[in-house]
Amino acid sequence: MKKLIPLLISSVLLILLGIAVGPVRISLSGILASFSLENIKIAFSSPNMLEENAYIILQIRLPRIILAYLVGVSLASAGTASQALFKNPLADPYIIGISGGAAVGASLAALYFPQYMSISALFGAVLAVFTVYKIAKVNGHIPVDTLLLAGIALGFFTSALTSYLLYVRKEGIHNAIFWLMGTFNGSEWDDVKLVLFSSTLGVIFLFFTWKELNLLLLGEESISMGLDINLYRKLIIGVISLLTSFAVATSGIIGFVGLISPHAMRIVFGPNHKRLLPASALFGGSLMVFADILARMLLRPSEIPVGIITALFGAPFFIYLLMKKKRGELLG
Amino acid sequence: MSSLVRLEVRVSFSYNQKEVLKNVSFSAEEGKLLAIVGPNGAGKSTLLKCLVGILKPKGYAKLNGINLLNLKPKERAKYISYVPQSSYPEFAFTVEEFVELGSYATGGTVEDALKTVGMWERKHELVTKLSGGEYQLVLVARALAQGSNVMLLDEPTSHLDINHALRIMNLLKALKKEKVVVAVMHDLNLALNYADNLLILDKGEVRWIGKPSKLTPEVLEEVYEIKAKITEVDSLKIVTAIE
Ligand SMILES: Nc1ncnc2c1ncn2[C@@H]1O[C@H](COP(=O)(O)OP(=O)(O)OP(=O)(O)O)[C@@H](O)[C@H]1O
Ligand SMILES: [Mg+2]
Numbered sequence: 001m002k003k004l005i006p007l008l009i010s011s012v013l014l015i016l017l018g019i020a021v022g023p024v025r026i027s028l029s030g031i032l033a034s035f036s037l038e039n040i041k042i043a044f045s046s047p048n049m050l051e052e053n054a055y056i057i058l059q060i061r062l063p064r065i066i067l068a069y070l071v072g073v074s075l076a077s078a079g080t081a082s083q084a085l086f087k088n089p090l091a092d093p094y095i096i097g098i099s100g101g102a103a104v105g106a107s108l109a110a111l112y113f114p115q116y117m118s119i120s121a122l123f124g125a126v127l128a129v130f131t132v133y134k135i136a137k138v139n140g141h142i143p144v145d146t147l148l149l150a151g152i153a154l155g156f157f158t159s160a161l162t163s164y165l166l167y168v169r170k171e172g173i174h175n176a177i178f179w180l181m182g183t184f185n186g187s188e189w190d191d192v193k194l195v196l197f198s199s200t201l202g203v204i205f206l207f208f209t210w211k212e213l214n215l216l217l218l219g220e221e222s223i224s225m226g227l228d229i230n231l232y233r234k235l236i237i238g239v240i241s242l243l244t245s246f247a248v249a250t251s252g253i254i255g256f257v258g259l260i261s262p263h264a265m266r267i268v269f270g271p272n273h274k275r276l277l278p279a280s281a282l283f284g285g286s287l288m289v290f291a292d293i294l295a296r297m298l299l300r301p302s303e304i305p306v307g308i309i310t311a312l313f314g315a316p317f318f319i320y321l322l323m324k325k326k327r328g329e330l331l332g
Numbered sequence: 333m334s335s336l337v338r339l340e341v342r343v344s345f346s347y348n349q350k351e352v353l354k355n356v357s358f359s360a361e362e363g364k365l366l367a368i369v370g371p372n373g374a375g376k377s378t379l380l381k382c383l384v385g386i387l388k389p390k391g392y393a394k395l396n397g398i399n400l401l402n403l404k405p406k407e408r409a410k411y412i413s414y415v416p417q418s419s420y421p422e423f424a425f426t427v428e429e430f431v432e433l434g435s436y437a438t439g440g441t442v443e444d445a446l447k448t449v450g451m452w453e454r455k456h457e458l459v460t461k462l463s464g465g466e467y468q469l470v471l472v473a474r475a476l477a478q479g480s481n482v483m484l485l486d487e488p489t490s491h492l493d494i495n496h497a498l499r500i501m502n503l504l505k506a507l508k509k510e511k512v513v514v515a516v517m518h519d520l521n522l523a524l525n526y527a528d529n530l531l532i533l534d535k536g537e538v539r540w541i542g543k544p545s546k547l548t549p550e551v552l553e554e555v556y557e558i559k560a561k562i563t564e565v566d567s568l569k570i571v572t573a574i575e
Contacts, residue, residue: 087422211433211436214425214429214433215433215436217422217423218433220386221386221414221416222433223384223385223386223405224384224385224386224409224412224413224414224416225409225413225433225434225436225437225474225478226405226406226407226408226409226410226436226437226438226478227405227406227436228404228405228406229405266424270424270425270426270429271423271424271425272425272426272429
């Protein structure tokens with residue numbers, strides 16, 4: 001567990017860096033002053049009364065960075081769980097179409113019942129996982145090719161649906177495009193609360209069932225070791241959907257964090273979920289905050305959707321994994 | 333009253349429409365190693381999968397009266413363990429972590445299991461770096477860590493050199509003293525010389541069951557569609573196919 005300390009430290013440093021940088025330059029003393037007890041009290045009661053610097057720090061940057069971190073944790077944990085569920089190191093909520101399903105749910109809600117975005121995204125995600133699972137399964141196994149094809153097909157379908165729903169909504173096309181590509185721009189404390197709820201619930205469940213996750217890697221064989229595999233698979237599908245859909249509902253479609261995090265951590269920590277889960281959650285959070293800093297700083301003062309950053313790094317990494325898989329070098 | 337552990341089985345199973353096990357019935361007990369042999373596709377692996385709950389057959393598998401087929405997986409795992417037909421390990425667990433998977437339901441001890449198969453010193457090595465024979469020993473250890481009364485093994489000696497094969501067979505001979513041990517085997521010579529009872533499965537049916545010493549070439553000829561000869565050299569039985 002000692003090996004987790006560097007990850008914890010990098011999480012803290014990146015969060016601090018994320019608070020310190022932004023299009024508006026705020027001095028260190030200005031940042032520290034924003035965190036005065038008084039300011040925090042005002043932020044809780046009537047945040048609009050905050051003076052400018054304190055408002056930027058407490059109401060814009062802080063919720064944004066914390067949301068980014070929690071979404072990173074959610075996606076990395078959902079990715080780790082998907083890879084165990086599909087027994088496939090190429091699974092990721094984005095690649096296999098779960099994020100797409102959640103996006104359909106979210107944009108449908110945006111159109112007809114905006115107050116139920118997250119719940120509707122959750123339904124979309126659950127539906128997507130079940131669909132991919134049913135399509136990709138061949139004789140009780142889920143080979144890479146059918147998994148990816150099912151994911152791609154579902155991805156096309158859901159992205160067409162989402163685009164259509166955003167198109168007929170007409171208003172806020174610019175925001176809609178940002179959301180489609182994933183962004184933490186405009187994050188609010190309410191978003192943080194939502195994702196804090198889903199990530200806490202999901203991550204705690206996964207941490208408590210690390211033994212079951214390990215067994216899941218053995219497939220049907222694990223029944224003989226006492227795993228109620230059908231029940232546990234359903235629970236895991238629920239958790240992956242919860243983690244992914246709340247992330248998508250608040251910050252749009254952000255790919256590859258769920259793929260990269262477990263992979264990078266498996267190299268260091270091995271496949272045992274007892275260590276892999278916390279490591280990839282911490283790594284995912286840090287990675288997300290780092291990507292968000294890039295998204296804000298590269299084209300200052302305007303910003304890039306963070307999903308573009310993660311895809312620019314993630315897609316080549318995915319291709320690299322596929323090559324490894326082709327050469328038979330890809331092991332869990 | 334004897335406290336002998338005894339397993340009584342009667343199962344039928346179909347994949348979709350295809351009948352693979354037709355009322356297969358036998359019993360096995362502590363102290364006697366039961367070897368199941370038969371041609372490819374006879375239903376041997378299917379039979380073991382039915383008994384450990386991977387497949388859902390009709391019928392029963394009673395361990396001293398308790399029907400294992402009706403139990404929840406976690407409960408069943410306390411009574412019966414399974415060594416699957418060895419395939420290449422996909423995940424880079426250490427030997428210790430891998431054997432620990434077996435202790436999920438029972439919390440059995442990994443150390444004893446690994447010591448029994450002689451792999452305790454290598455507990456920190458990755459299973460993906462082991463040879464086929466060493467991996468097979470670790471698979472047996474994983475089942476041992478379950479601490480169950482019954483152990484089923486699917487072709488535990490295939491792909492192994494004669495030294496490792498004998499190591500496994502001697503291990504089974506030691507294990508049968510405290511467990512019901514049932515092994516599916518292809519090597520008739522090993523089966524004849526190590527098993528106390530032999531069951532021949534063919535096309536989903538029990539063709540022959542009895543002590544290896546009672547087996548006649550005629551039975552083998554019929555089941556395997558070959559000409560066979562069984563010779564005995566220094567009380568070792570040797571099966572040869574002629575032509
Ligand atoms: N998943 C499956 N779906 C449909 N049929 C199957 C499946 N698995 C096995 N079978 C069929 O069931 C029959 C028995 O297979 P099984 O694997 O039990 O044979 P076996 O005796 O273990 O053979 P081997 O010695 O080759 O391992 C075969 O005819 C096989 O084609
Ligand atoms: Mg078989």
